[in-house]
Amino acid sequence: MYIHMHADRETEIRTSMHMHTHTHTHRASVQSRLFEAEEDADSNKALVVQLKGEIKELKQKLVRADNTRRKLHNELQELKGNIRVFARVRPSDERCVLGIDEEIGSVTVPYNGNHSEFRFDRAFNPRSTQEEVFSEVSQFVQSALDGYNVSLFAYGQTGSGKTHTMFGSGTHTHTHTHTHTHVYIYIP
Numbered sequence: 001m002y003i004h005m006h007a008d009r010e011t012e013i014r015t016s017m018h019m020h021t022h023t024h025t026h027r028a029s030v031q032s033r034l035f036e037a038e039e040d041a042d043s044n045k046a047l048v049v050q051l052k053g054e055i056k057e058l059k060q061k062l063v064r065a066d067n068t069r070r071k072l073h074n075e076l077q078e079l080k081g082n083i084r085v086f087a088r089v090r091p092s093d094e095r096c097v098l099g100i101d102e103e104i105g106s107v108t109v110p111y112n113g114n115h116s117e118f119r120f121d122r123a124f125n126p127r128s129t130q131e132e133v134f135s136e137v138s139q140f141v142q143s144a145l146d147g148y149n150v151s152l153f154a155y156g157q158t159g160s161g162k163t164h165t166m167f168g169s170g171t172h173t174h175t176h177t178h179t180h181t182h183v184y185i186y187i188p
Helices: 002-080 091-096 130-145 162-167 175-186
Strands: 086-088 099-101 106-111 114-119 122-124
Touching: 002 130, 086 130, 099 122, 122 130
Parallel strands: 086 122
Antiparallel strands: 099 106, 106 114
């Protein structure tokens, strides 16, 4: 019986030693992985600090660039003139217009048997699209977004195309919609 107990005790000791060795190996592996994870965490913390610094610097550059853009944009608007007059000839009124020179902004019309030329800051021909008109007035919209007071209105006799220019008709996108789109894109 002593031999049998001794053999069981030896088996138990071997099993315990094997488990101790396995536990020690597992502990060393866990400690190694923990050390690597701590090094990675420290490295990542340093990277996060570096990236936060870069983000802060880029935000400052963006603010400076946006301020420069605003200043230059509004200087350009002042050079063009704080008050500008555009003319847009309605397609149905082509017979009433003798000539349109978009480059110099003139519209020639008959009056009492003579030709009268009127000059504007910009003249749009009957085939001008709503997008072309908006591309010209979008500069005013941008000035308004930059904090400047802006007024944009359409003037003319009844049936001259004011509503068409501002609100469009049918499937034509209009200045009003373009303005809203521009504002919503600009606002973060």
